[in-house]
Amino acid sequence: MDASGRLPAAGGDAEASDTLAYGTASRGDVAELIAFWLIAGENDARPVDTLDAIARLIERDPDAVIVARRDGRIVGTVVAGYDGWRAHLYRLAVHPDARRAGIARELMRLAEERFRAFGVTRADAMVLEGNELGQSLWTSLGYAPQAEWRRWVRPL
Numbered sequence: 137m138d139a140s141g142r143l144p145a146a147g148g149d150a151e152a153s154d155t156l157a158y159g160t161a162s163r164g165d166v167a168e169l170i171a172f173w174l175i176a177g178e179n180d181a182r183p184v185d186t187l188d189a190i191a192r193l194i195e196r197d198p199d200a201v202i203v204a205r206r207d208g209r210i211v212g213t214v215v216a217g218y219d220g221w222r223a224h225l226y227r228l229a230v231h232p233d234a235r236r237a238g239i240a241r242e243l244m245r246l247a248e249e250r251f252r253a254f255g256v257t258r259a260d261a262m263v264l265e266g267n268e269l270g271q272s273l274w275t276s277l278g279y280a281p282q283a284e285w286r287r288w289v290r291p292l
Contacts, residue, residue: 161201166190176229212239216247223251223259
């Protein structure tokens with residue numbers, strides 16, 4: 137992270153850990169992100185992401201999509217969204233061949249660092265009910281489900 141609290145674009149001088157580089161996604165990464173999520177993400181019961189939607193996210197908040205790269209290819213992601221009021225986490229995913237190497241933990245460290253720079257004191261994560269692997273990871277990161285809340289949605 138630089139003095140402004142921003143991560144570099146992942147293609148540039150990203151923070152490195154072994155052969156991994158961490159940074160933010162750019163508009164040029166949108167197609168790779170969607171392809172990566174089809175391989176690494178839990179996609180049941182999830183609306184389909186589109187190129188335009190992800191491009192709009194990156195245009196609106198260039199630091200929201202944090203990626204891990206190995207040899208230039210995306211191997212991990214987290215969307216760390218901040219709307220000026222609350223912090224939300226989406227799409228924490230690691231390529232199946234790169235799991236159990238601390239990538240998700242480092243992505244989350246960077247996401248939480250981003251939130252703390254805004255003065256945020258709490259973040260929430262979207263985790264599918266049937267995603268046992270994901271639930272185990274979130275628990276290990278110190279997150280807990282809130283049974284008293286239900287998510288209400290309506291397609292627009």
